[in-house]
Amino acid sequence: MILRADRQGAAEHGHRITAAIACHVARVGGTVDQLTQLLLHPEHEGGRHTRNIALRSGQSRALDYIRRVWASASDAISTTIALSSRHEAYEVLAALRDRIETTPWRGERGRTALRVLRAHLNFAEIAGGPLHHASERQTAEEAGVSRTTLRFVYETVLRPQGWLRRLRVGHGREGSTWYLGEGTMPGHGDHALLSRFRSTQFPPDPALEEWTTPETAATADIDSTVLGQLMGHDAFAHDALGSAALVIISALHQHPHQTAAELVGTSSVSRATTYRTLKRLADHGLVQHTGETWTLAPRALEGFGLGLPDEAGNGHTLAQGWANIAEQLGAWGIAARRKALHTAQRAIYQQALGRFAEHRSRAVVIVRDDRQVLVPMPRPDEIPATRHTPDGRVLDPLTGRPAADWRVATDGLLILITPADQRSYDELAAAHAEALSEWESVA
Numbered sequence: 001m002i003l004r005a006d007r008q009g010a011a012e013h014g015h016r017i018t019a020a021i022a023c024h025v026a027r028v029g030g031t032v033d034q035l036t037q038l039l040l041h042p043e044h045e046g047g048r049h050t051r052n053i054a055l056r057s058g059q060s061r062a063l064d065y066i067r068r069v070w071a072s073a074s075d076a077i078s079t080t081i082a083l084s085s086r087h088e089a090y091e092v093l094a095a096l097r098d099r100i101e102t103t104p105w106r107g108e109r110g111r112t113a114l115r116v117l118r119a120h121l122n123f124a125e126i127a128g129g130p131l132h133h134a135s136e137r138q139t140a141e142e143a144g145v146s147r148t149t150l151r152f153v154y155e156t157v158l159r160p161q162g163w164l165r166r167l168r169v170g171h172g173r174e175g176s177t178w179y180l181g182e183g184t185m186p187g188h189g190d191h192a193l194l195s196r197f198r199s200t201q202f203p204p205d206p207a208l209e210e211w212t213t214p215e216t217a218a219t220a221d222i223d224s225t226v227l228g229q230l231m232g233h234d235a236f237a238h239d240a241l242g243s244a245a246l247v248i249i250s251a252l253h254q255h256p257h258q259t260a261a262e263l264v265g266t267s268s269v270s271r272a273t274t275y276r277t278l279k280r281l282a283d284h285g286l287v288q289h290t291g292e293t294w295t296l297a298p299r300a301l302e303g304f305g306l307g308l309p310d311e312a313g314n315g316h317t318l319a320q321g322w323a324n325i326a327e328q329l330g331a332w333g334i335a336a337r338r339k340a341l342h343t344a345q346r347a348i349y350q351q352a353l354g355r356f357a358e359h360r361s362r363a364v365v366i367v368r369d370d371r372q373v374l375v376p377m378p379r380p381d382e383i384p385a386t387r388h389t390p391d392g393r394v395l396d397p398l399t400g401r402p403a404a405d406w407r408v409a410t411d412g413l414l415i416l417i418t419p420a421d422q423r424s425y426d427e428l429a430a431a432h433a434e435a436l437s438e439w440e441s442v443a
Contacts, residue, residue, distance in 0.1 A: 012174075014049025015069075021046050022066075022073035032070045039066060076167060076179070089129035096130070096180055097121060097224060101254075103183065104220045104268035111243035111269075112143075113157035116150055118228045119143040120164060124180050131167075135175035137342040144232045144335060172353055221266040222250040226301065234326035234334045235303065241325065244269050244277045249286070249296065257293040284325055285318040 018039065025035045039047035040054070040062070054062035100121065105114040119142035124132045140150045158164040161184045168177035227250040230236060236246045244267075251267040252258060260278065264271050278294060281287040285305020286297050297306035303325060305318035319325045326332040388394045394406035 011049065014052070017046055018049050018069055019073060022069045023077060026070070026073045026077045032067060035070055036063065036066050072167070086128055090125075092130060093121070093125055093180075096182065099182065101222050101224045102219045104218065105247070106268050106270075108243060109153065109157060111247055112145060112149060113153040113163075114224075114227070114247070115143040115145060115231045115243060116153050117158060117163055118224050118231065120178060120180060121224070122228055123178075130180040131177070132180075133170075133175045133177055135170050137345065138175060141335070141339055141342065142232060144234075144236060145238075146338065173350075220251075220268045221254055222247060223254040224250065226250045226253045230301070230322075232335060233303075233322040234331045235322040235329070237326070237331040237334050240329040240331035241277075241280065244273050245281055248274065248277050248281070249300065252287065252294060252296050253301065256295040257290075258295075259292045260294065263294065283317075284328075 021038065022035055025031075025038070038044055039050040041047060042051070050062055050066060053065055100114070100117060105111050116139060119139050120132070120134060122142060123134045123139075124130055127133070136147050136150055140147050143150065154164065159166070162181045163183040165179045165181055166176050167179055170176040227246055230249065231243075231246055235241050236243065247267045247269060248263060251263055255262075255266060258266065260271070260274055263269070263278075264274050267274065269277065278287060278289075282289070286300040286303075287294050288297055288306060289295070297304070299306070303319050303322035305320075317328060323332060326334075388408045389402065392408040393402035394408060395401065396403045
């Protein structure tokens with residue numbers, strides 16, 4: 001008997017091997033016909049998964065599967081870089097980090113996209129290359145944003161501009177597979193990619209600073225490592241200091257002693273928002289200015305303010321850590337509540353997957369014209385409640401005793417547990433469809 005989880009894992013492992021072979025064939029200039037011959041060759045171990053599909057579902061289904069894998073592999077090869085060593089992978093990530101830090105991320109939407117992209121860069125650095133795995137909830141917690149905001153910047157900024165590409169949607173306990181791209185620089189297609197959001201139906205929002213203004217420079221200069229370390233704190237939530245403060249702190253850490261006009265260029269934040277954000281940071285003692293230049297307080301990156309009297313002699317509540325700032329601004333606990341919500345959602349999802357994996361179909365085999373016909377039975381959930389016990393054991397209608405091979409799943413569906421019935425859900429669905437077709441033709 002093979003456990004269902006082991007069969008599912010073997011199928012996913014086989015698919016990954018098939019995809020890797022397809023990528024290799026595409027990279028060396030092969031064709032889909034050559035890939036088909038390679039995978040269907042009986043002595044090629046790498047084609048076992050494809051040959052199993054052919055045996056289980058037919059030759060046409062296997063050929064369709066090969067064509068889909070080939071299309072994905074060709075697309076991946078055309079938009080990715082071949083890395084021969086871990087050192088080259090880190091060089092690619094370092095170059096990408098420099099590109100992110102010098103790209104102007106204008107407006108609230110752009111700064112939020114920067115946080116999400118930096119979260120993916122964190123995952124890529126851990127994975128050791130542009131190819132990495134991450135779920136939406138995991139990325140939202142890392143970036144300090146909600147899942148709704150995360151999906152919005154995926155669809156409107158990061159994916160259209162080529163910064164991120166989802167190669168495989170996550171399922172079960174595995175997150176989605178992502179690949180970091182080089183993205184588009186200002187003036188190289190970003191306006192065309194977002195043209196529908198600049199139409200009369202989706203006009204730019206002046207409150208979000210989405211209008212193109214000449215005051216921000218064509219390039220920026222921030223320290224994204226600092227941004228990645230701070231963006232998960234509640235103090236930088238949308239209703240607290242926000243993303244503008246996060247970017248300005250990163251710009252001041254990269255180059256101390258900047259004027260407000262210089263910060264407008266290095267942070268890509270509009271002039272009005274720059275002055276407003278600097279004032280809020282100064283009220284908490286996180287930044288200080290000498291003459292016309294601004295710099296970070298000695299312990300500003302830890303959330304501690306520095307007390308300096310202003311010209312009017314007004315006092316301010318100095319920061320005593322990021323938690324203290326978040327509490328003062330009414331944002332304390334946002335990250336904890338978001339994480340608790342995601343934990344509950346994961347638990348519900350895993351329960352649903354468990355119920356889905358328990359499904360079975362029972363059937364009766366009859367002999368008609370010297371051939372066996374599988375007769376589909378009524379829906380399992382139509383079985384009366386009197387036929388099973390509260391703990392899920394099914395009662396035999398003849399003896400009234402619990403049947404050893406049957407029980408009721410947690411969602412109320414009848415399932416059969418025998419060593420002979422270890423087919424996957426897709427196999428059972430195909431068998432049920434075939435049984436319906438044969439039964440209708442015989443009847």
